[in-house]
Amino acid sequence: MASENTSTTHTEGTDAAASGAATHATGTDATHATGGDAMAPATGDLHTSTGTADHGGGHGGTFPPFDSSNYPSQLVWLAITFGLFYYLMAKVVLPRIAQTLEQRHDRIANDLAEAEKLKGETDAAIASYEQALAEARQKAGDIARTTRDRVQKSIDSERAAAEDGLASKMADAEKHIANVKASALGEVDEIASETAQTLIGMLGGGKATKAELTKALSEVRG
Amino acid sequence: MTGQSARYPRQGEQGFRRVANDPIHQFQIQRIIPLEVGGLDLSFTNSSLFMAATLAVTTGFLVLATSGRGLVPSRLQSIAEMAYEFIASMLRDAAGTQGLRFFPLVFSLFMFILVSNLLGMVPYFFTVASHLIVTAALALLVFATVLIVGFARHGLGFLKLFVPSGVPGVLLPLVMAIEVISFLTRPVSHSVRLFANMLAGHITLKVFAGFIVSLSSLGAVGIAGAILPLAMTIGLTALEFLVAFLQAYVFAMLTCMYLNDALHPGGH
Structure with a gap:
């Protein structure tokens, strides 16, 4: 209520506009207007400043966000807290996070490179295995082929040897047969002449000479 | 004083002295440690307390994390x-890799506003960004950074910002005037957007919450009727959490775009 007194005393001051407002005030609150008479003149300039200070502190008419008496404090404390906040972010927190992210990025890149290298090694191992397998297969094929050839060759030579043996035996047999045949045929002549001689003797034809018999035989045979 | 009491009739009314139902009371600055330096009132107030709390909570969390x-x-x-990475990619997308020089600034702005807004969602806590002077100071910090960096990097070439390419010569003065005005009003829109969102959201929330109290004091019917504003308050609370994040994001995003102008003035 003290401030209301001050503002109403202002009616007694020289300021015309202010007295207009004060008349309005006296209308609503007559006791204050009369009560404030004593300290009339000098308070004119204090009008607004005391008014806002009171409202700022208490619960008054000024909308708090537009109460300029609070601005210096808010600005100063904002500067202090935000400045400190900026400093701590820029010097402590953000470098830490950046470093962590960098490390992780490097680590991942390294691991990927390592994985790539290992994959290369694996591929090389697979390739050499494949090559070894192909060589082994070829070698096995070669061995099979040479063995087959060798066996074939030995079979062929044995067969050839066996065929040779058979041929010579056959030739011997044929020769023997020819001999036997020849000797048999020779004995046929002798038997025929002996038989002819005996027949002649029995028929009483005398005795035929050997030469005659032979001559007769060859004539018969033709 | 009497003039003010006419403009703000709530002054004498006892009803508004009750803290519970006054949606404006939450924005009141209260001095905790009075302090006066050179005639200026630099008291440590509830606003300062929550700035300090934002600083402590955020720094504490990030250092610990x-x-x-x-x-x-x-x-x-x-x-x-x-x-x-969220802030870094936002800055890189808006201002290119050169913009990453300002990463600490954008990150600090985003985190400070976000955490102070979220703290403000706790009942009885003070919302730092609900005072225009705070958001204006932050917006002017960005504006000053843009001006300083722009002129330091490009000299008078920075003024190319106001000369869009491909505009016919006749229209150029008009377009330039519009560009200059829109550039100069940036800190206003930048700061008022954040301030007004936080202020209006908290008032709305408080008004609907006040309805619950008023209605439930009317007896059984009132309590049944209070369900509506209760549902509304729950919805608004969720919305306010979204706004708390979104406004921090928007503030940081606009900062990135303004910094892009400082780095590449001819780029648009």
């Missing part, structure tokens, strides 16, 4: 890294 520096991040650490 990043102290492990694990190759495989812990939960806290991945939150910190998520915030880092």
Whole structure:
């Protein structure tokens, strides 16, 4: 209520506009207007400043966000807290996070490179295995082929040897047969002449000479 | 004073002295440690307290979260890294890799506004950004940074910002005037957007919450009727959490775009 007194005393001051407002005030609150008479003149300039200070502190008419008496404090404390906040972010927190992210990025890149290298090694191992397998297969094929050839060759030579043996035996047999045949045929002549001689003797034809018999035989045979 | 009491009739009314139902009371500055330097009132107020709380909570969290520096991040650490990469990609998209010089500034602005807004969602806590002077100071910080960086990097070439390419000569003065005005009003829209969103959201929330109290004092029917504003308040609370994040994001995003102008003035 003290401030209301001050503002109403202002009616007694020289300021015309202010007295207009004060008349309005006296209308609503007559006791204050009369009560404030004593300290009339000098308070004119204090009008607004005391008014806002009171409202700022208490619960008054000024909308708090537009109460300029609070601005210096808010600005100063904002500067202090935000400045400190900026400093701590820029010097402590953000470098830490950046470093962590960098490390992780490097680590991942390294691991990927390592994985790539290992994959290369694996591929090389697979390739050499494949090559070894192909060589082994070829070698096995070669061995099979040479063995087959060798066996074939030995079979062929044995067969050839066996065929040779058979041929010579056959030739011997044929020769023997020819001999036997020849000797048999020779004995046929002798038997025929002996038989002819005996027949002649029995028929009483005398005795035929050997030469005659032979001559007769060859004539018969033709 | 009497003039003011006419303009703000709530002054004498006893009803508005009750804290519970006054939607404006939450924005009141209260001095905790009075302090006066050179005639200026620099008291440590509830606003200062919550600025300090924002500083302490955010720094404490981030320092704790990043102290492990694990190759495989812990939960806290991945939150910190998520915030880092979120802001970094936002800045890189808006202002290119050169913009990353201002990463600490954008990151600080985003985190400070976000955490102070979220703290303001706790009942009886003060919302720092609900005072225009705070958002204006932050917006002017960005504006000043843009001006200083722009002129330091490009000299008078920075003024190319106001000369869009491909505009016919006749229209150029008009377009330039519009560009200059829109540039100069940036800190206004930048700061008022954040301030007004926080202020209006908190007032709305308080008004609807006040309805619950008023109605439920009317007896059984009132309590039944209070369900509506209760549902509304729950919905608004969720919305306000969204706004708390969104406004921090928008503030940081606009900062990135303004910094892009400082770095590439001829780029649009």
